[in-house]
Amino acid sequence: MRARSIGAAAATGLALVAARDLVQKKHALLRNFPLVGHARYVLETIGPELRQYIVTSNDEERPFSRDQRSWIYASAKGENNYFGFGTDNDIEHIQGHAYVKQRTFAGVLPDLSDPQAALPSAKVLGGPRGRAKSFRPASVINISAMSLGSLSGAAVTALNKGAALAGTMQNTGEGGLSPYHLNGGDLVFQIGTSYFGCRNEDGTFNLDKLKSVVAGAPVKAIEIKLSQGAKPGLGGMLPGVKVTDEIAGIRDIPAGKDCVSPSRHTAFHDVNSMLDFVELLATETGLPVGIKSAVGEMDFWEELATLMERGERGVDFVTVDGGEGGTGAAPLVFADSVSLPFRMGFSRVYGVFAERDLTDDITFIGSGKLGLPENAVVAFALGVDMINVGREAMLSIG
The missing domain is CATH 3.20.20.70 (Aldolase class I)
Structure with a gap:
């Protein structure tokens, strides 16, 4: 008896939604496809999540890709932010890709014994114009x-x-x-x-x-x-x-x-x-x-x-x-x-x-x-x- 009441209530609710879909004038999709048309809006709502976990690669999303977010999260938590097995980018064909040219022999190496040490600015902020409170920023x-x-x-x-x-x-x-x-x-x-x-x-x-x-x-x-x-x-x-x-x-x-x-x-x-x-x-x-x-x-x-x-x-x-x-x-x-x-x-x-x-x-x-x-x-x-x-x-x- 209880199941029958629940079923009747659900059917009544669906009928009311269908009736509303047929008379409303905001969405043509719902007027033509009452009830089932809502499925499209649900899929559009969860579309970014579906693409994130199922469709897109590690480097397709914008403004930050999955790889970039992973690097930020790992770095912020002090965890291992290295990536294994090389790059998954097509680096030969990516337009605007930056290539960093390493040197075989460098000059004097900086002291990297303290990984938390900040890299000071090379310029004194306000120095050239003689500001009273000019200073050299502690970090770039x-x-x-x-x-x-x-x-x-x-x-x-x-x-x-x-x-x-x-x-x-x-x-x-x-x-x-x-x-x-x-x-x-x-x-x-x-x-x-x-x-x-x-x-x-x-x-x-x-x-x-x-x-x-x-x-x-x-x-x-x-x-x-x-x-x-x-x-x-x-x-x-x-x-x-x-x-x-x-x-x-x-x-x-x-x-x-x-x-x-x-x-x-x-x-x-x-x-x-x-x-x-x-x-x-x-x-x-x-x-x-x-x-x-x-x-x-x-x-x-x-x-x-x-x-x-x-x-x-x-x-x-x-x-x-x-x-x-x-x-x-x-x-x-x-x-x-x-x-x-x-x-x-x-x-x-x-x-x-x-x-x-x-x-x-x-x-x-x-x-x-x-x-x-x-x-x-x-x-x-x-x-x-x-x-x-x-x-x-x-x-x-x-």
Whole structure:
């Protein structure tokens, strides 16, 4: 009797679903194939998992393949990250594949007795322009900009503690400096278009607030975010449901309301006024000041290098983000088609400064999947002094 009741209830439920499929006007598939049409949506939902475990090879998935994820996970856990039986890549025919040419006899070998020892930067950040708080970074590998709000407090804490252990720097992201950033790791404070943590009520920049923020934390440098690889010149939004009282207090914004980041800065409007802004921040804080940008049209870089050639004003570092870099969310056309990939974009930017003999005056930082060794090797060969890693760091903390 009970089984009959359950069967009747199930049949009634299926009949109601079928009736709804026939009258709804959103999905033509369900109107033509009531009930069974749902199977397609189920398969589409689990399609990535099916391809991951059944269909794709170890190197087909994007943005990170199974081999790349395995290497990151093993490295993060201190486990064996070696691969046996040679490569499974078709290295003779892969377009853009990087070949590292080893030397038979090398010069003086570095001391590798301590596998945790950081590799210091070859340049003094802010040194060429005589910044009061110029310094030589302890590591050429640092943590890229990721804000509290896009990451949880626990994630930011884990990254900062990891930065302290590794002797690297963590970029705060444009979401401001939070208590979770204060767990021993050095910081790069990022200023975005909304000036979170250093803004007035109307969203304009507040210098006094910036000076207060950097004075009370281990901030080693300031980065002005112009754009990033997967979201150049687009701005952004943090939905109101994510704007908690805590995040609102850190960002100086109302709690519970959508938080919109404009697509452009209000503190400056062109290259000339941007350099004035850079010099203002450097003079008032003593810190090295740089910019972060994806690469599109080259007029900006040409003008920046031309003005810096005069020697009066200039940025201390340039962070070039490739179009393959990550972001919280962006329209598909931006993620896929807007801004140059790292190797192409950085080569063009570096060439602009090299033509004017300015490369020794700037620290070049690269980002965009450069946490993978083969990509990092190419970046350093192209002229990068340091790299920032983002998604690789996120994968390492789960």
